[in-house]
Amino acid sequence: MAFRTWQIEEDPGKNAGVSSSTVQAGGNGGIEDAAYEILLQVRDQIILGGIWKYSPEVEAAGREIDHAFQELVVGAVAGDLSGIRKACEVWKTAGTGRR
Secondary structure (H helix, E strand, O other), rough: OOOEEEEEOOOOOOOOEEOOOOOOOOOOOOHHHHHHHHHHHHHHHHHOOOOOOOOOHHHHHHHHHHHHHHHOOOOOOOOOOOHHHHHHHHHHHHHOOOO
């Protein structure tokens, strides 16, 4: 499964831009791919909305996504994707000001 990584390009006083490149995910159809799909759906919603403002809250939300993903990978949440979904929604709200 190919997915896009993206990076925020900060420009003080303006909305941050987004650049992307294609990389390869695990592709095994497992829980990790499902988690990536959730992240990518939220990312696409952000891009379509056209607004992204970087802040300490965005950075903290990104760390929460990483934490939720790590819990999923090590089996601490037994295949429950709700942590990823919640963390991604917090991240989107933090960066866009929209739900």
